[in-house]
Amino acid sequence: MSDMPKPAAPGGEVDPSLLEILVCPVTKSTLRYDRARGELVSEAARLAYPIRDGIPIMLPEEARRLDDPAP
Template sequence: MDHRLLEIIACPVCHGKLIFDKENSELICKIDHLAYPVRDNIPVLLENETRELSLEEEK
């Protein structure tokens, strides 16, 4: 994931910063506890494509 892209994209729900999880190929919003998938190096920032983070993942 290009670090310049991470600087300009935001969570569509809260407009907060997203963190790239390389291992799971997801963008994480710590505020809303949501994970957005990254498919073929393209972030999928749709609410219906998210998954909620488990308590273990939030740490």
């Protein structure tokens, strides 16, 4: 068994303490971190906010609708 590190998420890792305080800018609800897609997901708003270089982009106009396929 190899001790190879796991690949980083597409958008990079996010500081866990940051995840505890971020909320959806539309609904003010909690967010779920989707590590595989590199997104912060707001189930209430049905939006997924991208993470770029470890920085969450919390602009609704940059978010992907959960009904839309991932890029």
